[in-house]
Amino acid sequence: MSDVVLKVDGLGKAFARxxxxxxxxxxxxxxVGAGETLGIVGPSGSxxxxxxxxxLRLIEPDAGSVRFDGGDLLTLRGAALRSVRQRIQMVFQDPLAAFNPRAEVAEVISDPLRIHRLVARVDRPAAVAHLLDRVGLPGVLAERAIHEISGGQRQRVAIARALASQPKLIVLDEAVSALDVSVRAHILRLLVDLQAETGVSYMFVSHDIAVVKAIAHRVAIxxxxxIVETGPTGQVIAAPQSPTGKALVAAVPRLLQAQD
Ligand SMILES: Nc1ncnc2c1ncn2[C@@H]1O[C@H](COP(=O)(O)OP(=O)(O)O)[C@@H](O)[C@H]1O
Ligand SMILES: [Mg+2]
Structure with missing residues (x-):
């Protein structure tokens, strides 16, 4: 495989209940390799x-290590941690929860440009317009509030914001799960196109192996x-080895026949 962007070893986390x-x-x-998409699939609660x-280091592990771009993510502090925060971005299921619903689209997209001092203030409107264009949204959307646009448009805004700081890795957690089937297909196509353009890597998390099939080069179940099984997506779907893999594939029988 090409350059490794993310390497996770023996990671563990327990919660008190x-x-x-x-x-x-x-x-x-x-x-996860450079320009690669790793799908993480599993049932709810897995x-x-x-x-x-x-x-994303939003929580601290009890055990294990996370190496990103050759450095140990878990020991980083201060400026080094901020630099990594710029190069790993995230897109979650519900952008309404992630962003202030009253914030303007332009503000949401230009926040990382401001915070990481990537683009001078005068140049930010042009940068926002360019990012909107890259995710297939019209420039007029810049002045709309997050709560005024559709769910599909919001997820495009979330992707534009993630792209703004030119990340090496984007972690997407159920990023298309709340969208209608046709909107979902458009977003998946957009993600694939953006990866081809930029070489960004994705860690793409979903409970739905059919969605993962459309985007992931490899999957971890x-x-x-x-993690009970890992392999190239086509191979895992054609011949799952683990009971969980078999159950996920059996739940969507048409997957095995689909040739695309
Ligand atoms: N902050 C938390 N406090 C306590 N338990 C948690 C917390 N976050 C997740 N869990 C538990 O950890 C398990 C895995 O949850 P999660 O990572 O959300 O799974 P998934 O995303 O696959 O649905 C579940 O049993 C869940 O209840
Ligand atoms: Mg989840």
Whole structure:
């Protein structure tokens, strides 16, 4: 494989529940190459979001290591951590929850440009217009409030914001799960096109293996906090080895016949 952007080894996280420690992620190891999409698939509660948050360092692990771009993510502090925060971006399921609903689209997209001092104030409107264009949105949307635009448009805005700081890796957690089927297909196509243009890597998390099939080069299947199977997407879908993989594929029988 080409350059490794993200390398996760033995990652673990437990949460307290009813006085007991319950493992949400156990001994997770995987890597993501430059320009590659790794799909993380598993049933609800299998630990996908916890794994995403660990990689984004929104929560701290109990065990294991995360290497990003050759550096140890878990020991970074101060300026080094801020620099990594610029190069790993995230897109979540519900942009209405992630952004202030009353904020203007232009503000949401230009925030990272301002925070990371990437673009001078006078040049930000042009940068926003360019980012809107790249995600297939009309420039007039810049002045609309987040709550005024559609769910599909909001997710395009979230992608534009993620792209603004020219990340090496974008973690997408159920990013298309709330969208209608046709809108979802457009967003998946956009993500594939943007990856071809920029070489960005994706860690693409979904409970739906049919969605992952459309975008991921490789998949890791999770169950009860563990990665139970990893492999090239086509191979895993054609011949899943783990009981969880078999169940996920069996739930969408048309997947096996689809040739696309
Ligand atoms: N902040 C938290 N506090 C306590 N338990 C949590 C927390 N976050 C997740 N969990 C638990 O960890 C497990 C994995 O959850 P999650 O990572 O959200 O799974 P998924 O995204 O695959 O649905 C679940 O049992 C969930 O209840
Ligand atoms: Mg989740």
């Amino acid at each position: 009813n006085g007991k420690r319950v493992a949400a992620v156990s001994d997770a190891s995987f890597s 630990g996908k979001s916890t794994l995403s948050r660990l990689v 999770m169950d009860q906090g563990r």
